Amino acid sequence: MPPILPPPLFLYGTAWKEERTASLTELALHSGFRGIDTANQRRHYFEAGVGEGLAAAYRAGIATRSDLFLQTKYTYQRGQDLRLPYDPVASLAVQVAQSLASSLEYLGTDYVDSFVLHGPASGDGWSEADAEVWEAMQRQRDAGHTRLLGVSNVSLKHLEEMGAAHVEMPSFVQNRCFARFGWDRDVRAFCKERNILYQGFSLLTANQEVLRHNLFVDLARELNATPAQVVFAFARAVGMLPLTGTSSAEHMKQDLGSVAVILSQDMVNAIGSISG
Numbered sequence: 463m464p465p466i467l468p469p470p471l472f473l474y475g476t477a478w479k480e481e482r483t484a485s486l487t488e489l490a491l492h493s494g495f496r497g498i499d500t501a502n503q504r505r506h507y508f509e510a511g512v513g514e515g516l517a518a519a520y521r522a523g524i525a526t527r528s529d530l531f532l533q534t535k536y537t538y539q540r541g542q543d544l545r546l547p548y549d550p551v552a553s554l555a556v557q558v559a560q561s562l563a564s565s566l567e568y569l570g571t572d573y574v575d576s577f578v579l580h581g582p583a584s585g586d587g588w589s590e591a592d593a594e595v596w597e598a599m600q601r602q603r604d605a606g607h608t609r610l611l612g613v614s615n616v617s618l619k620h621l622e623e624m625g626a627a628h629v630e631m632p633s634f635v636q637n638r639c640f641a642r643f644g645w646d647r648d649v650r651a652f653c654k655e656r657n658i659l660y661q662g663f664s665l666l667t668a669n670q671e672v673l674r675h676n677l678f679v680d681l682a683r684e685l686n687a688t689p690a691q692v693v694f695a696f697a698r699a700v701g702m703l704p705l706t707g708t709s710s711a712e713h714m715k716q717d718l719g720s721v722a723v724i725l726s727q728d729m730v731n732a733i734g735s736i737s738g
């Protein structure tokens with residue numbers, strides 16, 4: 463396997479694109495994205511379409527596999543519909559292996575850069591099932607099928623319980639990031655302490671009211687940027703790796719352009735405390 467590269471500054475999310483998945487994945491790469499987020503969960507993602515988009519981009523000379531950061535997920539059966547990427551009566555460890563093997567086939571690669579537990583089995587805390595899955599994911603990593611591991615949709619309690627169990631901590635946490643919870647302040651603080659990279663999704667869709675707030679509108683005007691660009695610039699300024707799932711070529715350009723939007727510390731503090 464090639465050496466581990468740092469993750470890109472943005473992840474392009476491929477959820478909910480159905481038959482447009484291949485063409486939008488290719489367009490995202492053409493626009494400049496080098497990080498792709500997907501999941502082997504047919505209910506919300508069409509991973510084979512992501513693979514088609516990647517193949518088209520390779521053929522067109524837009525990128526090579528080693529230029530890219532590819533991330534996929536293992537999803538428990540309760541998060542799936544009937545189109546399962548594993549045998550539902552097999553052990554969880556076998557399901558994890560089958561899910562990742564199927565992802566590698568869809569994506570036309572022999573390794574992914576990150577393999578993520580899509581969500582813990584219970585909202586209450588880190589369970590025995592999660593421990594079994596997490597161990598199986600580590601075995602997949604040790605076998606070279608993924609470089610790094612992550613968890614998604616986790617609370618501070620999940621992470622603290624992982625820490626208390628002295629299990630290996632993830633390289634990534636991927637969470638929906640609500641401004642009204644201080645932009646997931648507690649989880650982000652935990653991640654910072656443990657050197658875990660926080661990936662934030664729904665930064666725009668979960669925070670519509672905040673985006674219309676005068677502070678954002680004024681900041682965007684002052685910075686000659688759009689409110690969406692200000693959110694992504696804020697995310698990066700506080701150490702997040704943001705995701706966008708835009709289907710628009712223009713928004714792809716704008717979202718990537720947010721890398722050039724630099725906020726002062728006062729601006730970061732004001733956005734950080736905008737709603738709690």
Ligand SMILES: NC(=O)c1ccc[n+]([C@@H]2O[C@H](COP(=O)([O-])OP(=O)(O)OC[C@H]3O[C@@H](n4cnc5c(N)ncnc54)[C@H](OP(=O)(O)O)[C@@H]3O)[C@@H](O)[C@H]2O)c1
Nearest residue numbers: 475476477499614663664666690706707708709710713716
């Ligand atoms: N781990 C999980 O459980 C989980 C859950 C949800 C999502 N995700 C991942 O995160 C990815 C992103 O999902 P998301 O919930 O953040 O977003 P999303 O559902 O992809 O929606 C982004 C929205 O923002 C709009 N938008 C994007 N850029 C914009 C811009 N510059 N100006 C104005 N509007 C803009 C898009 O509209 P246009 O299309 O018109 O631009 C779209 O309506 C998903 O594809 C998936 O990969 C993971």
